[in-house]
Amino acid sequence: xxxxxxxxxxxxxxxxxxxxxxxxxxxxxxxxxxxxxxxxxxxxxxxxxxxxxxxxxxxxxxxxxxxxxxxxxxxxxxxxxxxxxxxxxxxxxxxxxxxxxxxxxxxxxxxxxxxxxxxxxxxxxxxxxxxxxxxxxxxxxxxxxxxxxxxxxxxxxxxxxxxxxxxxxxxxxxxxxxxxxxxxxxxxxxxxxxxxxxxxxxxxxxxxxxxxxxxxxxxxxxxxxxxxxxxxxxxxxxxxxxxxxxxxxxxxxxxxxxxxxxxxxxxxxxxxxxxxxxxxxxxxxxxxxxxxxxxxxxxxxxxxxxxxxxxxxxxxxxxxxxxxxxxxxxxxxxxxxx
Numbered sequence: 001x002x003x004x005x006x007x008x009x010x011x012x013x014x015x016x017x018x019x020x021x022x023x024x025x026x027x028x029x030x031x032x033x034x035x036x037x038x039x040x041x042x043x044x045x046x047x048x049x050x051x052x053x054x055x056x057x058x059x060x061x062x063x064x065x066x067x068x069x070x071x072x073x074x075x076x077x078x079x080x081x082x083x084x085x086x087x088x089x090x091x092x093x094x095x096x097x098x099x100x101x102x103x104x105x106x107x108x109x110x111x112x113x114x115x116x117x118x119x120x121x122x123x124x125x126x127x128x129x130x131x132x133x134x135x136x137x138x139x140x141x142x143x144x145x146x147x148x149x150x151x152x153x154x155x156x157x158x159x160x161x162x163x164x165x166x167x168x169x170x171x172x173x174x175x176x177x178x179x180x181x182x183x184x185x186x187x188x189x190x191x192x193x194x195x196x197x198x199x200x201x202x203x204x205x206x207x208x209x210x211x212x213x214x215x216x217x218x219x220x221x222x223x224x225x226x227x228x229x230x231x232x233x234x235x236x237x238x239x240x241x242x243x244x245x246x247x248x249x250x251x252x253x254x255x256x257x258x259x260x261x262x263x264x265x266x267x268x269x270x271x272x273x274x275x276x277x278x279x280x281x282x283x284x285x286x287x288x289x290x291x292x293x294x295x296x297x298x299x300x301x302x303x304x305x306x307x308x309x310x311x312x313x314x315x316x317x318x319x320x321x322x323x324x325x326x327x328x329x330x331x332x333x334x335x336x337x338x
Contacts, residue, residue, distance in 0.1 A: 032298075131288075132244045132245055164198065201217050
């Protein structure tokens with residue numbers, strides 16, 4: 001494009017404000033983008049974010065159209081489809097916060113809208129851009145077991161969705177990207193604790209290629225934990241999302257076999273175990289996500305996290321919620337509130 005991209009943010013809550021902050025930073029650094037404006041159903045909130053980041057507040061999506069090239073959609077999940085579709089129909093490329101939509105039908109409608117309008121549409125699965133995930137991805141060979149924990153203290157944010165759609169879906173997307181296999185079976189449990197939706201959940205997902213993944217997500221914990229660990233032949237990889245840290249533990253198969261045969265070790269480490277920390281390039285995941293989106297807009301290329309990726313993560317999240325509902329029925333816990 002011959003002019004700097006004109007970016008906007010629709011939805012000025014916590015996430016939307018952070019999107020506006022990053023766009024403004026990129027503008028101040030002269031990186032070919034300007035924050036053209038923001039919009040929120042709550043005009044006072046939009047005006048506050050506009051003042052904070054020296055831009056304007058549009059009173060409607062119709063007013064916004066024609067003034068921007070790209071937009072982050074950070075409205076409540078129930079509005080993802082109608083807002084994204086209206087923006088794309090107006091010729092605006094979109095970065096849609098996760099989850100992609102509230103239902104598979106609406107996700108399919110988003111996909112259809114993007115195809116019909118020829119717009120670039122990326123899904124905001126932020127952990128794909130976590131430096132630790134980026135550093136660990138080249139280490140993947142054949143992961144066969146995942147153990148994932150995402151625990152958070154309770155906040156009144158995102159109570160329009162349950163913990164699976166709010167928190168666990170981050171890890172569902174990452175694991176789906178790393179495993180590259182279809183789902184074979186799902187077992188899940190979950191309970192509402194503070195809200196009227198499921199606040200804590202555990203899911204065991206078995207894939208067609210034999211891999212198994214255990215996911216635990218809670219938004220009623222007393223601590224914050226964001227870790228993913230996976231095992232593959234002779235290797236164990238640990239990812240700490242929060243610390244942006246990766247640890248690789250590798251076992252020399254020949255040394256381990258010799259030890260089991262009772263043979264004398266040939267090294268100071270008899271089990272042939274080596275521990276290393278791959279280099280991680282520290283960066284803010286949200287900035288990396290937005291930069292990738294803007295690059296796809298400029299190049300008119302497929303984004304790193306596609307609508308198909310977002311739909312797959314949403315489908316798995318909904319399947320897990322269905323399994324939780326079935327467990328509630330078997331256990332006689334009454335109607336499952338999701």
